[in-house]
Amino acid sequence: GAGVSQSPRYKVAKRGQDVALRCDPISGHVSLFWYQQALGQGPEFLTYFQNEAQLDKSGLPSDRFFAERPEGSVSTLKIQRTQQEDSAVYLCASSLVQTNTEAFFGQGTRLTVV
Amino acid sequence: GNSVTQMEGPVTLSEEAFLTINCTYTATGYPSLFWYVQYPGEGLQLLLKATKADDKGSNKGFEATYRKETTSFHLEKGSVQVSDSAVYFCALSVRSNDYKLSFGAGTTVTVRA
Numbered sequence: 256g257a258g259v260s261q262s263p264r265y266k267v268a269k270r271g272q273d274v275a276l277r278c279d280p281i282s283g284h285v286s287l288f289w290y291q292q293a294l295g296q297g298p299e300f301l302t303y304f305q306n307e308a309q310l311d312k313s314g315l316p317s318d319r320f321f322a323e324r325p326e327g328s329v330s331t332l333k334i335q336r337t338q339q340e341d342s343a344v345y346l347c348a349s350s351l352v353q354t355n356t357e358a359f360f361g362q363g364t365r366l367t368v369v
Numbered sequence: 370g371n372s373v374t375q376m377e378g379p380v381t382l383s384e385e386a387f388l389t390i391n392c393t394y395t396a397t398g399y400p401s402l403f404w405y406v407q408y409p410g411e412g413l414q415l416l417l418k419a420t421k422a423d424d425k426g427s428n429k430g431f432e433a434t435y436r437k438e439t440t441s442f443h444l445e446k447g448s449v450q451v452s453d454s455a456v457y458f459c460a461l462s463v464r465s466n467d468y469k470l471s472f473g474a475g476t477t478v479t480v481r482a
Binding site for chain 1: 413414470472473475
């Protein structure tokens with residue numbers, strides 16, 4: 256596709272449910288980033304992949320959060336046993352090179368935990 | 370640590386008015402500075418950037434100058450249009466982790482015809 260695609264666009268989960276959020280980066284982009292954006296706040300870094308290697312996961316809030324990119328293309332962010340504080344927009348971005356200065360962002364997945 | 374503080378919104382302007390959004394930063398190391406924009410229903414887009422002191426980034430009539438002495442990167446536009454209505458985010462990255470952006474909270478700008 257022409258841009259970064261995220262699915263689903265909206266997700267409502269019951270507290271305690273597991274969720275999986277998908278990101279399709281721009282074809283050929285080496286780097287992939289996940290950010291979390293709480294309501295009224297700026298995005299917060301979660302994790303970074305270069306190809307299939309997860310080089311930085313320092314921003315993941317807890318061990319309930321897990322991200323993978325097994326073939327260096329599509330990435331999935333999984334949240335286990337969701338809590339209300341996980342409600343946020345999850346943004347994915349990709350770039351051709353390591354740095355993020357030319358990163359392209361998807362529209363995000365809005366997760367609401369009820 | 371690295372952080373960005375930007376002017377709180379929302380900001381409401383009339384068309385052709387002058388827009389300024391203040392942004393100041395704290396960084397360990399020498400940061401690169403960015404402004405991102407999010408139009409309604411769209412993803413974040415890079416608006417402009419500056420990578421060293423006194424650099425001026427510009428795009429679509431917007432400008433921002435990297436001021437190391439005041440640790441600021443204020444966004445300005447001389448004459449706004451309705452199509453400039455969006456959320457604007459100031460952000461930085463440092464060389465040691467140049468893949469990681471630290472964002473401000475965002476400023477919502479509404480331009481009325």
